Structures are given as structure tokens and as C-alpha cells.
Amino acid sequence: EPEVTQTPSHQVTQMGQEVILRCVPISNHLYFYWYRQILGQKVEFLVSFYNNEISEKSEIFDDQFSVERPDGSNFTLKIRSTKLEDSAMYFCASSEGVGEGGTDTQYFGPGTRLTVL
Amino acid sequence: AQSVSQHNHHVILSEAASLELGCNYSYGGTVNLFWYVQYPGQHLQLLLKYFSGDPLVKGIKGFEAEFIKSKFSFNLRKPSVQWSDTAEYFCAVNALTGRRALTFGSGTRLQVQP
Numbered sequence: 001e002p003e004v005t006q007t008p009s010h011q012v013t014q015m016g017q018e019v020i021l022r023c024v025p026i027s028n029h030l031y032f033y034w035y036r037q038i039l040g041q042k043v044e045f046l047v048s049f050y051n052n053e054i055s056e057k058s059e060i061f062d063d064q065f066s067v068e069r070p071d072g073s074n075f076t077l078k079i080r081s082t083k084l085e086d087s088a089m090y091f092c093a094s095s096e097g098v099g100e101g102g103t104d105t106q107y108f109g110p111g112t113r114l115t116v117l
Numbered sequence: 118a119q120s121v122s123q124h125n126h127h128v129i130l131s132e133a134a135s136l137e138l139g140c141n142y143s144y145g146g147t148v149n150l151f152w153y154v155q156y157p158g159q160h161l162q163l164l165l166k167y168f169s170g171d172p173l174v175k176g177i178k179g180f181e182a183e184f185i186k187s188k189f190s191f192n193l194r195k196p197s198v199q200w201s202d203t204a205e206y207f208c209a210v211n212a213l214t215g216r217r218a219l220t221f222g223s224g225t226r227l228q229v230q231p
Contacts, residue, residue: 004160031217043161043207045218056218091161095217103149103168106219108161 002026004109006092012115013082021077021112023092030097031055032075033106034067036088043091049075050097082116089113119144121210123222130198131230138193138225140182140208150191151209151219152182161207167191178202203229 005024013019025032034046047057049067064080075094079086090113093106122141130136142148152164165176172184182193191208208222 033217035219035221042223043209043219043221045220048217056216058218105151105163105166106217107163108153110160 004092004094004107006090006109006112008112009110010113010115012117015084015116016081019079019082019114021079021090021092021114023075023077023094023109024073025075025092025094026107027073028096029094029107031095031104031106032067032069033093033095034077035091035093035108036060037091037111038085038088046077079114082114084116087114087116119148119210119212119220121208121220121222123206123208123225125225126223127226127228129228129230132200133197134229136193136195136198136202136227138206138208138227140191140193140222141189142191142208142210142220143189144210144212146212146214149211150182150184152176152180152191152193153207153209154204155207155224156204164193164206198227198229200229200231203227 007022032049037043045058047061048055066078068076089111091111092109095104095106098104120143124139150167153161154164155161164180167174167184175181180195205224205226207224209219
């Protein structure tokens with residue numbers, strides 16, 4: 001069964017550094033998403049991406065975040081200047097894009113644990 | 118803004134016991150409802166979903182959930198749990214307004230003792 005994959009599984013970085021988290025969505029999916037879960041808190045939506053542009057974003061997704069589909073398979077989340085509070089598990093997801101609104105199922109990757117020191 | 122509440126944070130059951138996990142959401146319009154499960158060391162997987170129609174939906178591994186619109190609830194049930202059901206369970210909602218972002222509850226950790 002096709003799966004969403006993410007690399008690396010764990011990233012440690014210094015505050016102020018840039019990080020890029022990578023995801024390979026399921027190949028025939030059209031919508032891509034990033035969520036994050038700070039330890040002990042809820043999974044929170046960051047951004048969705050369709051047709052090479054952002055389709056939705058949350059208040060969390062400010063100017064220090066960006067997303068990109070650099071080629072036909074990868075989907076990346078860049079955090080430009082990391083802060084301590086960016087430490088979290090970051091989940092990538094993808095969906096086929098069929099149906100109205102959010103009726104299609106989002107398939108999640110295993111996550112990247114980001115630790116900012 | 119939508120929000121999702123899961124009141125049971127940690128549930129401990131013996132094998133063969135029945136399970137019911139609560140999920141309430143706060144949104145007045147039409148919603149899509151989901152239950153995801155995360156087994157230890159694994160990624161979030163969809164258990165079941167409700168969009169419309171029969172409010173009692175059946176998912177994988179013997180799970181079912183009932184949508185009660187008047188109570189803004191979507192509780193997850195299983196008549197007889199197994200040790201392998203030990204996992205964290207997340208309820209999620211999105212509004213049928215063209216948005217795709219999921220709003221998650223805080224999760225319920227289920228521990229099934231053999």
C-alpha cells in the first residue's frame with residue numbers, strides 16, 4: 001500500500017538556523033499538507049498546497065515558514081530561522097483531492113521530530 | 118473557530134471489555150468527521166470517517182462511530198477490545214465549506230491490558 005514518507009525522522013538544530021523537512025506524498029495525490037504537534041499538545045494544521053500554490057494556511061504559518069514542491073515527488077517545509085518553540089513533531093499528509101472540500105481522506109506520514117536547541 | 122474535545126485522556130481496559138471514546142466538536146454547520154489511530158511507533162491511520170448518510174459508520178478493525186448531530190458528538194466504539202488496540206486515538210473535524218484543514222482533538226491514549 002502506498003505511504004507518505006518523511007525525512008529525516010529526527011532533526012536537531014540550533015536556534016536561528018534554517019531547516020528543511022522533506023516529504024514524499026503518495027504519487028497520485030494532488031493535495032499536500034503539513035501539520036505539527038508540540039509535545040503534549042494537539043495536532044495543529046499548518047498549511048495545504050495544491051497546484052503549486054498554498055490553498056489554506058493557519059495563523060501559525062507565518063513568514064518564517066514556506067513550502068515548496070521542488071520536483072515531481074518531494075514536498076518540503078522550510079523554517080527560515082528556527083525558534084525554541086518550533087520544537088515539535090511535523091507531519092506531512094496528502095490526499096487525492098476528490099470530492100468536495102475535505103471529504104477525501106488525508107494520509108499521514110510518520111513525522112519528523114524537530115528539536116531546536 | 119472549530120474546536121474538538123476528547124474528554125478521556127487516558128483509558129485503561131482489560132481485553133474483551135467494551136470501549137467508548139468521546140468526541141465533541143463545536144461548529145454549527147455541516148462537518149466531516151474522522152477518527153485516526155496512532156499505534157506505538159507508527160503514523161496516523163484513518164479508522165473511519167463520516168460525511169453524510171447513515172450516522173452509524175463502521176471502520177476498520179471492528180471500530181464504529183455514531184454521529185449525533187443534536188449532541189455535536191462523534192463517539193468511537195468497539196464491543197470487545199484486544200491488546201493490539203493499544204494506541205492513541207484522535208478525533209478530527211473539518212467544515213464542509215471547501216476547506217480541507219483538519220482540526221484535531223487532544224487524543225485519547227488507550228491501554229489494553231492482557
